Amino acid sequence: xxxxxxxxxxxxxxxxxxxxxxxxxxxxxxxxxxxxxxxxxxxxxxxxxxxxxxxxxxxxxxxxxxxxxxxxxxxxxxxxxxxxxxxxxxxxxxxxxxxxxxxxxxxxxxxxxxxxxxxxxxxxxxxxxxxxxxxxxxxxxxxxxxxxxxxx
Amino acid sequence: xxxxxxxxxxxxxxxxxxxxxxxxxxxxxxxxxxxxxxxxxxxxxxxxxxxxxxxxxxxxxxxxxxxxxxxxxxxxxxxxxxxxxxxxxxxxxxxxxxxxxxxxxxxxxxxxxxxxxxxxxxxxxxxxxxxxxxxxxxxxxxxxxxxxxxxx
Numbered sequence: 001x002x003x004x005x006x007x008x009x010x011x012x013x014x015x016x017x018x019x020x021x022x023x024x025x026x027x028x029x030x031x032x033x034x035x036x037x038x039x040x041x042x043x044x045x046x047x048x049x050x051x052x053x054x055x056x057x058x059x060x061x062x063x064x065x066x067x068x069x070x071x072x073x074x075x076x077x078x079x080x081x082x083x084x085x086x087x088x089x090x091x092x093x094x095x096x097x098x099x100x101x102x103x104x105x106x107x108x109x110x111x112x113x114x115x116x117x118x119x120x121x122x123x124x125x126x127x128x129x130x131x132x133x134x135x136x137x138x139x140x141x142x143x144x145x146x147x148x149x150x151x152x
Numbered sequence: 153x154x155x156x157x158x159x160x161x162x163x164x165x166x167x168x169x170x171x172x173x174x175x176x177x178x179x180x181x182x183x184x185x186x187x188x189x190x191x192x193x194x195x196x197x198x199x200x201x202x203x204x205x206x207x208x209x210x211x212x213x214x215x216x217x218x219x220x221x222x223x224x225x226x227x228x229x230x231x232x233x234x235x236x237x238x239x240x241x242x243x244x245x246x247x248x249x250x251x252x253x254x255x256x257x258x259x260x261x262x263x264x265x266x267x268x269x270x271x272x273x274x275x276x277x278x279x280x281x282x283x284x285x286x287x288x289x290x291x292x293x294x295x296x297x298x299x300x301x302x303x304x
Contacts, residue, residue: 001154001157001160001242001243001244002153002154002157003157004157005153005154005155005156005157005158005161006157006158006160006161006164006243006246007161008153008158008161009157009158009159009160009161009162009163009164009165009200010161010162010164010165011161012158012161012162012165012200013161013162013164013165013166013193013200014165014166041165041247044248045247045248045249047246047247047248048161048164048165048246048247051246090153091153091158092153094158094199094200094203095193095197095199095200096196096197096199097197
């Protein structure tokens, strides 16, 4: 048994790579961008979430009230760049969720290089993110975000 | 990447091992027992189901109208015994779904040895099956099935 391959298989089914945007007065461009890697599971089957947390040596496991599940999540850009992305580059997803991962990785690398701090870089990130499969309903449209980025 | 470990990880998230019972006039004891291994996935992400079908070289992939998913399923007791069970014995599930698998394997082995054809053997299978996590609502209670087995 190869645990790294196993975890990738598990994440292929239960995991998601998301990039969300929210208006923020604290941010110079008026928007905050937040990448997140998460894996959900029923309350009574947390074993593999614990295993993921042990493997990545980071992240939180919290109840998700919306659907009675537990959610393991990593939001730290440093951990995403140093641990999560290298794992899935070495043990890639075999479904088309891999496409989402690749865009996610590209966005994280841009953020790590601080490209999201310029309006041009931020707009590129927004456009990339909207190529991903939405794992939930997006509150703001691409157009709305792009038009309301404060020039800098 | 080790594809066998990957598939076990995927099945840990998305798969299920079920044993269902239905009344049947064609069966001597008045009941039919049906073990099934299945894996469900969204319509737009069938890749790993195709991979499982290729790997086990058996099974069907069908739309599941109840929840707009695709379902890969193996019901053949021979294939369950010769291919599916040996796979998960070598690459076990790391969550408590493994407990369900172990009971499932025990039941399949009993059926393969024709133990379900005697009322004693059938009753043992019913009792074992009710130790498994129900993946759906059971139509008949354990008591009802046990009391209505035709003596043989």
